[in-house]
Amino acid sequence: MVAMEKKNKKQRKRWREKMNDDDDDDDEKVEDEEENEGKNINGGERQREHPFIVTEPGEVARGKKNGLDYLFHLYEQCREFLIRVQVIAKDRGEKCPTKVTNQVFRYAKKAGASYINKPKMRHYVHCYALHCLDEDVSNELRRVFKERGENVGAWRQACYKPLVAIVTRQGWDIDAIFNSHPRLSIWYVPTKLRQLSHSERNNAAIASTSVGINC
Amino acid sequence: MVAMEKKNKKQRKRWREKMNDDDDDDDEKVEDEEENEGKNINGGERQREHPFIVTEPGEVARGKKNGLDYLFHLYEQCREFLIRVQVIAKDRGEKCPTKVTNQVFRYAKKAGASYINKPKMRHYVHCYALHCLDEDVSNELRRVFKERGENVGAWRQACYKPLVAIVTRQGWDIDAIFNSHPRLSIWYVPTKLRQLSHSERNNAAIASTSVGINC
DNA sequence: TTTTAATCCAATGGTTTGAA
DNA sequence: ATTTAATCCAATGGTTTGAA
Numbered sequence: 042m043v044a045m046e047k048k049n050k051k052q053r054k055r056w057r058e059k060m061n062d063d064d065d066d067d068d069e070k071v072e073d074e075e076e077n078e079g080k081n082i083n084g085g086e087r088q089r090e091h092p093f094i095v096t097e098p099g100e101v102a103r104g105k106k107n108g109l110d111y112l113f114h115l116y117e118q119c120r121e122f123l124i125r126v127q128v129i130a131k132d133r134g135e136k137c138p139t140k141v142t143n144q145v146f147r148y149a150k151k152a153g154a155s156y157i158n159k160p161k162m163r164h165y166v167h168c169y170a171l172h173c174l175d176e177d178v179s180n181e182l183r184r185v186f187k188e189r190g191e192n193v194g195a196w197r198q199a200c201y202k203p204l205v206a207i208v209t210r211q212g213w214d215i216d217a218i219f220n221s222h223p224r225l226s227i228w229y230v231p232t233k234l235r236q237l238s239h240s241e242r243n244n245a246a247i248a249s250t251s252v253g254i255n256c
Numbered sequence: 257m258v259a260m261e262k263k264n265k266k267q268r269k270r271w272r273e274k275m276n277d278d279d280d281d282d283d284e285k286v287e288d289e290e291e292n293e294g295k296n297i298n299g300g301e302r303q304r305e306h307p308f309i310v311t312e313p314g315e316v317a318r319g320k321k322n323g324l325d326y327l328f329h330l331y332e333q334c335r336e337f338l339i340r341v342q343v344i345a346k347d348r349g350e351k352c353p354t355k356v357t358n359q360v361f362r363y364a365k366k367a368g369a370s371y372i373n374k375p376k377m378r379h380y381v382h383c384y385a386l387h388c389l390d391e392d393v394s395n396e397l398r399r400v401f402k403e404r405g406e407n408v409g410a411w412r413q414a415c416y417k418p419l420v421a422i423v424t425r426q427g428w429d430i431d432a433i434f435n436s437h438p439r440l441s442i443w444y445v446p447t448k449l450r451q452l453s454h455s456e457r458n459n460a461a462i463a464s465t466s467v468g469i470n471c
Numbered sequence: 472t473t474t475t476a477a478t479c480c481a482a483t484g485g486t487t488t489g490a491a
Numbered sequence: 492a493t494t495t496a497a498t499c500c501a502a503t504g505g506t507t508t509g510a511a
Binding site for chain 1 (some may be wrong): 492493494495497498
């Protein structure tokens with residue numbers, strides 16, 4: 042189990058380095074810091090994951106930070122864990138989950154992906170949704186918020202607006218939008234996004250009434 | 257609320273009578289008994305629903321009994337309650353159930369359908385499944401078990417065998433079978449039926465191995 | 472004994488809380 | 492102050508239990 046975690050740590054490091062292949066400066070420093078992943082030099086367990094910072098597409102976070110490509114990669118990892126859980130369930134003739142459930146998070150943890158947890162994944166689902174549904178808009182938002190020096194919380198909040206615009210264009214049915222996208226369909230629609238979509242539908246209805254369309 | 261239940265009682269009586277339109281004998285007696293539905297003559301609440309008996313297709317149970325057409329009708333009623341819950345949920349922008357959930361059973365009860373409850377509906381789901389998937393086989397089984405004078409429990413048990421035969425013919429994927437049928441897809445696959453389907457797949461795999469197909 | 476339905480239970484989706 | 496993740500909670504799917 043300890044061995045598995047160590048192997049996994051190296052895989053994660055490799056994933057982040059591959060994003061940085063043709064960028065040599067600072068590599069030593071980054072490596073030093075990343076060798077301390079999982080445990081610190083004193084042998085104590087590292088308490089929590091490095092916080093996310095707003096990065097441009099393709100940019101790797103330096104220092105004790107994680108970038109947004111890495112955040113989105115975690116969603117892809119969860120999808121892979123779900124698929125593995127589904128294969129096992131079907132093989133055993135058991136109920137087969139269609140979404141990333143508690144069972145999948147538990148499986149991910151047991152498989153050594155201790156850096157994945159439910160509150161974190163749920164917290165950023167709508168950001169991942171924007172990335173899936175309109176990568177160009179998502180990328181542009183990241184560039185703008187990075188340039189302005191905004192923190193992750195501000196970027197996360199800002200993801201709602203372009204998302205709701207997409208939902209509105211497609212008839213306010215957020216469930217249909219999630220379900221019809223192969224990578225998004227495995228995630229529960231976040232409550233706040235559902236509420237925003239519904240409010241927007243009501244606003245549109247009121248607007249069209251006041252303009253006389255329904256009179 | 258009391259008024260709603262009374263109206264509902266009359267609707268249920270009417271449904272059972274319409275099955276019996278061109279069969280006049282005993283009508284008075286049946287009516288007398290059915291007037292006591294819900295409450296008895298002493299004003300106390302009736303304790304439980306009349307038990308089911310094995311009836312032929314089209315046959316109405318006499319006396320303090322319910323027939324199998326009525327049982328299957330309860331599944332259709334649940335479907336209607338689900339649809340109403342779905343309309344309300346969508347209108348409010350809330351999460352929309354795709355299955356008959358606790359929420360739907362609660363709604364049915366509040367709507368006056370106190371004769372619908374979860375354990376009962378779950379108990380007979382596979383019988384309803386056979387009725388949906390092969391009505392001819394289902395009807396024939398009812399006739400045979402009625403003629404033999406078998407009780408409901410024996411009929412219920414007997415429904416598994418022809419169902420598993422159907423599942424086997426279609427590749428042992430009970431979830432796919434339920435999901436692809438419009439009236440069945442709203443019901444959870446019963447655990448025992450899932451297990452039987454899986455066992456049958458294993459049996460088939462072993463059989464084909466011993467015959468040399470996989471050697 | 473057969474059949475019904477209230478009751479219970481572990482595990483869920485969802486969120487709050489407080490630690491770092 | 493920002494961000495992470497352990498903890499908690501009501502409501503769920505599923506079943507057992509015991510009443511009729």
